[in-house]
Amino acid sequence: xxxxxxxxxxxxxxxxxxxxxxxxxxxxxxxxxxxxxxxxxxxxxxxxxxxxxxxxxxxxxxxxxxxxxxxxxxxxxxxxxxxxxxxxxxxxxxxxxxxxxxxxxxxxxxxxxxxxxxxxxxxxxxxxxxxxxxxxxxxxxxxxxxxxxxxxxxxxxxxxxxxxxxxxxxxxxxxxxxxxxxxxxxxxxxxxxxxxxxxxxxxxxxxxxxxxxxxxxxxxxxxxxxxxxxxxxxxxxxxxxxxxxxxxxxxxxxxxxxxxxxxxxxxxxxxxxxxxxxxxxxxxxxxxxxxxxxxxxxxxxxxxxxxxxxxxxxxxxxxxxxxxxxxxxxxxxxxxxxxxxxxxxxxxxxxxxxxxxxxxxx
Amino acid sequence: xxxxxxxxxxxxxxxxxxxxxxxxxxxxxxxxxxxxxxxxxxxxxxxxxxxxxxxxxxxxxxxxxxxxxxxxxxxxxxxxxxxxxxxxxxxxxxxxxxxxxxxxxxxxxxxxxxxxxxxxxxxxxxxxxxxxxxxxxxxxxxxxxxxxxxxxxxxxxxxxxxxxxxxxxxxxxxxxxxxxxxxxxxxxxxxxxxxxxxxxxxxxxxxxxxxxxxxxxxxxxxxxxxxxxxxxxxxxxxxxxxxxxxxxxxxxxxxxxxxxxxxxxxxxxxxxxxxxxxxxxxxxxxxxxxxxxxxxxxxxxxxxxxxxxxxxxxxxxx
Numbered sequence: 001x002x003x004x005x006x007x008x009x010x011x012x013x014x015x016x017x018x019x020x021x022x023x024x025x026x027x028x029x030x031x032x033x034x035x036x037x038x039x040x041x042x043x044x045x046x047x048x049x050x051x052x053x054x055x056x057x058x059x060x061x062x063x064x065x066x067x068x069x070x071x072x073x074x075x076x077x078x079x080x081x082x083x084x085x086x087x088x089x090x091x092x093x094x095x096x097x098x099x100x101x102x103x104x105x106x107x108x109x110x111x112x113x114x115x116x117x118x119x120x121x122x123x124x125x126x127x128x129x130x131x132x133x134x135x136x137x138x139x140x141x142x143x144x145x146x147x148x149x150x151x152x153x154x155x156x157x158x159x160x161x162x163x164x165x166x167x168x169x170x171x172x173x174x175x176x177x178x179x180x181x182x183x184x185x186x187x188x189x190x191x192x193x194x195x196x197x198x199x200x201x202x203x204x205x206x207x208x209x210x211x212x213x214x215x216x217x218x219x220x221x222x223x224x225x226x227x228x229x230x231x232x233x234x235x236x237x238x239x240x241x242x243x244x245x246x247x248x249x250x251x252x253x254x255x256x257x258x259x260x261x262x263x264x265x266x267x268x269x270x271x272x273x274x275x276x277x278x279x280x281x282x283x284x285x286x287x288x289x290x291x292x293x294x295x296x297x298x299x300x301x302x303x304x305x306x307x308x309x310x311x312x313x314x315x316x317x318x319x320x321x322x323x324x325x326x327x328x329x330x331x332x333x334x335x336x337x338x339x340x341x342x343x344x345x346x347x348x349x350x351x352x353x354x355x356x357x358x359x360x361x362x
Numbered sequence: 363x364x365x366x367x368x369x370x371x372x373x374x375x376x377x378x379x380x381x382x383x384x385x386x387x388x389x390x391x392x393x394x395x396x397x398x399x400x401x402x403x404x405x406x407x408x409x410x411x412x413x414x415x416x417x418x419x420x421x422x423x424x425x426x427x428x429x430x431x432x433x434x435x436x437x438x439x440x441x442x443x444x445x446x447x448x449x450x451x452x453x454x455x456x457x458x459x460x461x462x463x464x465x466x467x468x469x470x471x472x473x474x475x476x477x478x479x480x481x482x483x484x485x486x487x488x489x490x491x492x493x494x495x496x497x498x499x500x501x502x503x504x505x506x507x508x509x510x511x512x513x514x515x516x517x518x519x520x521x522x523x524x525x526x527x528x529x530x531x532x533x534x535x536x537x538x539x540x541x542x543x544x545x546x547x548x549x550x551x552x553x554x555x556x557x558x559x560x561x562x563x564x565x566x567x568x569x570x571x572x573x574x575x576x577x578x579x580x581x582x583x584x585x586x587x588x589x590x591x592x593x594x595x596x597x598x599x600x601x602x603x604x605x606x607x608x609x610x611x612x613x614x615x616x617x618x619x620x621x622x623x624x625x626x627x628x629x630x631x632x633x634x635x636x637x638x639x640x641x642x643x644x645x646x647x648x649x650x651x652x653x654x655x656x657x658x659x660x661x662x663x664x665x666x667x668x669x670x671x672x673x674x675x676x677x678x679x680x
Contacts, residue, residue: 031518032515032518036522039523047535177660179631182648185634185652193642298618301618313527317621332523336522
């Protein structure tokens with residue numbers, strides 16, 4: 001490969017700018033990450049209830065077992081070999097809060113998310129088991145959001161003030177004001193219950209759970225209603241952003257030039273307007289994908305979907321804080337990474353954006 | 363500090379400059395018009411916003427006057443168990459337009475009483491977020507430097523949390539019940555308001571009249587209260603209006619998950635939650651509370667949109 005020296009130099013400079021920007025963003029992660037873990041840690045420590053009671057459940061523990069459990073969860077001081085340290089009175093020494101926080105962070109950085117109080121299994125294996133469900137649902141939802149949202153937005157903008165435009169505006173306003181879990185229940189009612197009744201049980205959609213060996217429906221059908229519910233609000237926003245962006249671009253000078261050249265409206269939109277109008281939309285959809293990966297507690301609860309959001313919510317109600325801390329930490333990191341990827345790709349999509357030069361602090 | 367001009371005069375002068383610069387000084391007609399009078403005129407022309415405002419007023423009036431005319435919230439106190447079973451989960455009829463629940467209580471009455479709780483949560487939680495957000499935003503923007511960094515990083519941390527999980531975790535820590543729902547939603551809502559107010563202040567701060575006021579020795583607090591706040595209040599009003607709808611949605615989600623308002627208090631979220639188990643047989647139990655949420659949140663959004671246009675506020679993240 002050969003390129004003109006000046007161009008190579010420019011490309012290199014841009015590459016360095018991107019790397020610098022990524023490095024800067026990763027450095028900014030650090031205080032946010034520490035803050036998030038610290039807040040979770042404080043919550044865990046002020047929440048009422050002794051973890052030992054949660055671990056033991058109804059069982060009565062003898063003091064030695066209890067001590068061993070406390071040692072295993074790092075609640076009392078142990079030496080390097082895991083032996084419990086006693087003070088001069090022969091009592092165990094509770095680990096101080098700052099020390100426990102440091103221990104927690106150290107374990108975290110080594111990939112150890114701790115052990116569930118109630119189930120006794122490692123938090124990381126619980127997350128690995130549940131996260132795929134959330135990711136799958138998010139993928140289906142984001143496809144719906146992109147296709148329906150962008151499509152509706154384009155139609156709405158091209159046929160401005162028409163019946164379709166009014167319809168899109170109306171539906172998006174309703175979707176944004178609706179509790180998503182209520183929409184989910186309505187969908188269950190319509191497609192799971194009424195449709196089943198109306199067709200004598202011939203046609204219906206599954207209203208809860210996921211596919212499995214004994215499932216009554218084909219696997220893919222289980223995604224439909226939860227994915228629509230999860231995508232509903234953001235599809236509305238996508239359509240709105242698409243509409244306003246396209247209308248904005250259509251007012252630009254270069255579109256008027258294209259019109260003056262005699263291009264048809266369709267060609268103008270396809271070749272000139274859409275590309276530029278899509279950039280903020282793609283960014284929004286990307287960010288929203290990150291938000292969906294944070295787990296959809298409400299959608300997952302309504303549809304008994306065994307994802308990370310529901311798992312974390314159940315853990316909160318059971319006061320199983322290792323799971324809460326582990327999954328929220330993982331979620332926060334995933335969301336931050338997705339947002340970084342979106343920001344970087346934004347600059348690739350739109351050459352007018354120069355990473356690091358703009359003042360995007362705040 | 364000694365100034366030749368007496369302080370009150372100097373500040374009155376600065377105040378008058380402030381009014382001039384905010385672009386709402388007297389109109390050509392000679393009749394003095396205010397920002398709010400102007401905005402009200404424009405708002406009245408926006409039909410959707412007017413309908414939304416009327417709907418909100420209607421809900422407020424109904425909720426406040428419920429004790430005077432809403433019947434049989436708890437069913438008939440003298441009814442026996444057999445009676446109660448007979449009254450239980452009746453389908454919609456003239457007597458009970460939206461049917462009755464498991465305990466024979468009229469669903470419409472419950473929804474009307476639920477309006478009190480849901481609206482209160484919306485308004486109080488927004489009030490708390492706004493108060494914290496204003497103070498944080500003001501400190502960050504006005505003092506800048508290290509304060510700005512600390513507060514905005516703190517906002518980043520709060521915003522990095524998955525919101526619903528954060529609210530639920532907060533409730534798990536402080537316990538459920540109405541007051542704690544206020545607190546949890548209110549405390550977690552400050553970062554976005556702080557950002558809006560911060561950028562509003564930053565743009566107002568560059569005006570000459572702020573420099574003029576400072577040159578005349580006005581205190582920081584006075585400059586913020588007398589010059590900066592009045593000139594950025596429009597964006598706060600718009601943001602808070604929209605935020606009320608969001609808070610109502612959050613409350614309904616919390617109550618739906620059983621972590622918000624505790625039964626027998628009827629919030630719209632708890633009503634949907636208790637209707638969920640009868641989805642197959644008595645779907646009307648969850649439909650009406652949902653419609654109440656939908657219409658009210660929609661009304662706050664439309665009113666917020668209307669106010670934004672009327673007050674000519676440019677929202678960065680609408």
